[in-house]
Amino acid sequence: xxxxxxxxxxxxxxxxxxxxxxxATAGTVDDIAVVLSDGEYxxxxxxxxxxEASLAEGWIEAGTIECPLHGSAFCLRDGEVQGPPxxxxxxxxxxxVDGDEILLTPDPSxxx
Amino acid sequence: xxxxxxxxxxxxxxxxxxxxxxxxxxxxxxxITVVEAGPACYDRPPLSxxxxxxxxxxxxxxFATAEEFAAQRIEVVxxxxxxxxxxxxxxxxxxxxxxxxxLEAAGIVLAxxxxxxxxxFPGADLPAIGVLRDYxxxxxxxxxxxxxxTVLVVGAGFIGAELASGLLALGAGVVLAxxxxxxxxxxxxxxxxxxxxxxxxxxxxxxRIASVIGAEAADxxxxxxxxxxxxxxADAVVVGVGIEIDTSLAEAxxxxxxxxxxVDEAGRTSVPGIWAVGDAxxxxxxxxxxxxxAGHWEAAVLDARGTASAILGGEPAARGASWFWSDRxxxxxxxxxxxxxxxxEVVRRAEPGRxxxxxxxxxxxxxxxxxxxxxxxxxxARRLIDQRVPVTTTxxxxxAVSLRDLLRAAR
Numbered sequence: 001x002x003x004x005x006x007x008x009x010x011x012x013x014x015x016x017x018x019x020x021x022x023x024a025t026a027g028t029v030d031d032i033a034v035v036l037s038d039g040e041y042x043x044x045x046x047x048x049x050x051x052e053a054s055l056a057e058g059w060i061e062a063g064t065i066e067c068p069l070h071g072s073a074f075c076l077r078d079g080e081v082q083g084p085p086x087x088x089x090x091x092x093x094x095x096x097v098d099g100d101e102i103l104l105t106p107d108p109s110x111x112x
Numbered sequence: 113x114x115x116x117x118x119x120x121x122x123x124x125x126x127x128x129x130x131x132x133x134x135x136x137x138x139x140x141x142x143x144i145t146v147v148e149a150g151p152a153c154y155d156r157p158p159l160s161x162x163x164x165x166x167x168x169x170x171x172x173x174x175f176a177t178a179e180e181f182a183a184q185r186i187e188v189v190x191x192x193x194x195x196x197x198x199x200x201x202x203x204x205x206x207x208x209x210x211x212x213x214x215l216e217a218a219g220i221v222l223a224x225x226x227x228x229x230x231x232x233f234p235g236a237d238l239p240a241i242g243v244l245r246d247y248x249x250x251x252x253x254x255x256x257x258x259x260x261x262t263v264l265v266v267g268a269g270f271i272g273a274e275l276a277s278g279l280l281a282l283g284a285g286v287v288l289a290x291x292x293x294x295x296x297x298x299x300x301x302x303x304x305x306x307x308x309x310x311x312x313x314x315x316x317x318x319x320r321i322a323s324v325i326g327a328e329a330a331d332x333x334x335x336x337x338x339x340x341x342x343x344x345x346a347d348a349v350v351v352g353v354g355i356e357i358d359t360s361l362a363e364a365x366x367x368x369x370x371x372x373x374x375v376d377e378a379g380r381t382s383v384p385g386i387w388a389v390g391d392a393x394x395x396x397x398x399x400x401x402x403x404x405x406a407g408h409w410e411a412a413v414l415d416a417r418g419t420a421s422a423i424l425g426g427e428p429a430a431r432g433a434s435w436f437w438s439d440r441x442x443x444x445x446x447x448x449x450x451x452x453x454x455x456x457e458v459v460r461r462a463e464p465g466r467x468x469x470x471x472x473x474x475x476x477x478x479x480x481x482x483x484x485x486x487x488x489x490x491x492x493a494r495r496l497i498d499q500r501v502p503v504t505t506t507x508x509x510x511x512a513v514s515l516r517d518l519l520r521a522a523r
Contacts, residue, residue, distance in 0.1 A: 016516075051158075051162060057487075057488075058487075058488075059487070059488050059491040059492075066491060068444075068487045068488065069437070069439075069444060069487070070157075070437060071410070071435070071437075071491075083413065084126065084130060084155075084175070084413060085126075085155055085157075085409075087175065087176060087180075
């Protein structure tokens, strides 16, 4: 059986859309945004490093996500911030697809 | 032209620090020094927003820690004001500092920003009357805002409007005076400006349509007379009536100034080896006219990117529609492009419990948009504007049509 926490089924996350997996479900210190962009799934810490904002509500395009408040963009692949005002990047987590199940494996360093 | 061997950046706000980081990120290998008159290099938009209400520490507003700057080999000198500038020529340029020191570099970037225009009415120099531009201003004003105190905010522009909201959140009584009945209408258009300005009264702000004619001390407070015949007795007064630009450094180096430091699309001043970015600048447009600086945060970031790119020998990226935000009364406003002037206004009707978005269409193209608590409509609008996607007012007015879908359909 594949590892990871089942968080959604394929088709439930639209292209350039995201869902939020709560920290309680993921067992992590932050909520996690699971994102589909250009046919690939990604998972990142959901809280912007600038102010309290849910990145899952931001603009998603071509493998990046823009904070809905002040527009800092983060690379979905490595979590790096591409511009201010966010001072630093966000943690990334592993996402795999097993059949039609989307599975999340949190970064061990972000476990609560 | 090859890149200068070293760069000194005067001013550690968003424009200066972004220039430094973009230079290093773009492969610049020489020394980079940022000299900042204030106690740290920090971000200013939060000073009138959440950080004001929360009493955020200066540390929390810093762009980077000392270690992060060191890792990027960016030397930061704080608490030291540049007071003189000699242009680079055969020798390096030289920045004179008010502690008597000097800083020499082959390339100089002026990122000195703007200061708040001081009020001129009689009594404006009373200690209880101030402006909001830096962290010390915010701390002073915050100390005067508590239940039982009254604060008069003069000017209902972006900073005044955000402060009114923040002061109210701190429990102070707020009087907001602006000489216009609908402040902001010249930028936001009447529909949106009216809706936003009405939030003040709805939240309990005493809104006056008036200018200040004078102030005098009244025990520990100030008595302020307004030109509508009314008075306000306030514990503190904060005046937000625009900015002024100190061009003295640019002038000292012989650079052209005209209500700001005159620059081209890459931030070059009229003096080789001196660039300028951010609020201190006025850009010469292709037709020769000078643009008035937008004074917005993102414009400063884009200036910095363009200038860093030019210093490295590249061309600045084409600039799209300008974008900015404002936060007040728990709502998040975003604006892109222009909401006034030629064209037709389209109002996206509010869904139940949801405020409207306002858009402007000219010649079948979107030219501006604003939204409240719906940033992705503006993010989509921004791309529709920059990609010149044909639009219809019917589709834009229909809240069932997502702007993102219009963008997707155009691909």
